[in-house]
Amino acid sequence: MSHLLAPLCLLPPSLDTAWSGVAPPDKSHAIPRHNDTAIRLQLPLVWFDPPWHRLALGTADALACAVAGLGITVSALHRDVAAAGQQSRFFDGGAARVEQDQHISRAPRMLPYRPERYGLSVEDFDECQIIDVRLGVSRDRSGGFVFSQVQIQRWEATADGAPLAGGGTVPAATFPPDVMSLDQLGSKILQLRKLAPAAAIFVSVGPFRVADEIRRLLASRTKDKRSLPDGLVVRLDQAALTPLQLAEQTQSIRASVDAVGETELPLCIVPGEVTADDAAKLVALGADSVAVDSWCDELVDELCYPSDSMAAAFGYPQHGVVISSDEQSDRLAGWVRDALSPQIERFTGLCLSLSPDPRDCLGTFDALWAKALGVKMLGAGSMKVTI
């Protein structure tokens, strides 16, 4: 995968900087909450929208455990990884206690609170670190605003002979049906705080009307602080942005959030396909955390037979690899560690170099990027400007 944000450089210190040791690697990511408490996550990385329905239940559960075990916050409903009434290692914390540190003791889990709430069970609220109120309608792989039959069957299993919607797709919702308008979302946030007192409440929006939506979500500072979200997720992956647009949007969204006085509000960017270098640069541009679905979805692809493969054509099990024992789960965890660790280490290392102010660490050799992002123009070309 090529680096989308290659024209942007993460700058080393200037030559006259005094020699200083690198600070101890505190990689954890703190999410401040309304009541002056904070939720600490091991890494500012999220697997935002995993395609769990493509995997067998046991495999999905083992993969969620393995990815969360590396410190990436994983979004899942219980029904995504286990049948109703069945146990899940991911939800029961069996394998995914990520660190011995008592402040970071649970598998980092995000509860996707979609407008339709298909598949949601009340136990999903227990011990999740983040509830993400997903506003806006979702497209499936076909491009429609629908859930596929395989997806809906995962959430709302029906008898084989009586599939929902006659085996077709099910329309996705645009907005929570029990909220009157965006301006009244605060009441829903208060409800979720009560259902999951220890969780941070995030709200995710698409990129298309993001400035207006941020203003409406956050601008009312006279509101009860508890009715405002603890964080914001922007799904830039919903639009086909150029790399420069991705960088510009990340920067502008951070500026919009800062402009309404919420300078400490965590901003999570869902950028689509990115490398570890890109993810670190998004942090430098103002994101507090980054969705790395492209890293983790590759693992799902490996575990499934591709839909155009001969195996699929001959009717072999659609879900591909089936994990059904602890021993297999442990081996899968090792495979996941081998696959993701290099990217996580690269991202972590680059982020450690972004101090003291990440925004001062950016520069570019490209005049267009320098002008668009207001970052330093680098190299000999910069001399022409100053002479």
Add this chain to the structure above:
Amino acid sequence: MSAPETAAEEAAEFYLSMADLTEQEIRETIAEIPAAAADATWPQVHVSGANGQHAAFMRMDYNVTLHVEGDLGDYAFAYNTKVDARLSGSAGHGVGEGMRSGSIRVRQNAGCGAGAAMVGGTLAVYGSAGPRCGAAMRGGGIFVRGDVGDETGVGAIGGMIVIGGDAGRNLGDAMNNVNVFIRGRATSLAPGVTEAPLRKREQLRLGLLLINASIRGDSSEFRRVVPIAMLEAEESRRGEVNPNWR
């Protein structure tokens, strides 16, 4: 809490006030109530002082009958299991969201999204309900004695909605495997749903449900609105031929 007036053959009664106790204290008190014998009437818990509190009495999982005096705000009784809840006034938006079992009776009106994403149990509203009543419901039954707003049943994929009055626009949009019974008129039906004959068996079932929900009326006064795909599947299972083909 006043002392329980327990008699061997009568349900224990408890009196609590939201003005004197926090909701957490009320919950703890209810949790301490000994469970009734399997065949006995459930303990009766009377709660006063409700005046529009939001997110009240959510995720309760007790074998009690809860009588709440007054109005409650948004998301009252959400995600409840077992509890038989009765509210003397009105409820805000999302009453009974995600409820799993038990029952909720709202004597007056409910806001938007009543019974949204409910999975089981019964929600009865004796006044009227706002828009998107029963949205995304996955099971259970909703009974509204009065009118319902626009887009009732939107995205519902299981269960039943009974409307004693009229419905607003777009009744049954994106609805699957759901029966809607309506006594009045709908401003418009959504594409993909249709009126269907109310068969004898459904009349009997509806009559029984009306009695259970204490809603007056004869089931024969209701018409049935269902997704076209569901109706076709029913007819195909029965081997019926649509006589309107010509």
